[in-house]
Amino acid sequence: MECIFCKIAAGEIPVTPVYHDDEVLAIADINPQAPTHLLVMPVAHHANIAALSDAGDAALTAKLFAIAAKLGRERGANGFRLVMNTGDDGGQTVDHLHVHLLAGRAMGWPPG
Ligand code: 5GP
Ligand code: ZN
Numbered sequence: 001m002e003c004i005f006c007k008i009a010a011g012e013i014p015v016t017p018v019y020h021d022d023e024v025l026a027i028a029d030i031n032p033q034a035p036t037h038l039l040v041m042p043v044a045h046h047a048n049i050a051a052l053s054d055a056g057d058a059a060l061t062a063k064l065f066a067i068a069a070k071l072g073r074e075r076g077a078n079g080f081r082l083v084m085n086t087g088d089d090g091g092q093t094v095d096h097l098h099v100h101l102l103a104g105r106a107m108g109w110p111p112g
Pocket of ligand 1: 027028029031039091094095
């Protein structure tokens with residue numbers, strides 16, 4: 001499968017992870033939209049949160065958010081935003097589930 005995030009998780013494309021264990025990887029976004037912009041993803045390939053939900057891995061879902069929240073608290077003294085773009089209308093461009101962690105500036109609402 002040609003999946004850029006699977007290649008990163010497998011070490012085929014070198015990155016310096018912000019967080020890494022057997023199940024979860026966090027990396028800096030290549031095109032940051034805020035002073036802190038991390039991508040928190042499962043090592044295993046799931047296309048998006050709907051696919052992970054279908055897979056029934058509630059523990060992995062909880063772990064992703066727990067790690068994203070920990071990283072967000074560490075980096076966003078005044079708060080942070082977690083985003084999961086899902087599908088075409090959701091603006092998803094990489095079909096390997098990832099949570100965007102944005103921090104370091106005040107966010108606008110509604111999002112575009
Ligand atoms: P999406 O549009 O699917 O919500 O988010 C995909 C994100 O992945 C984008 O913010 C994009 O900048 C980032 N991205 C795409 N390719 C790479 C890459 O090769 N390395 C890293 N670190 N980020 C990437
Ligand atoms: Zn993948």
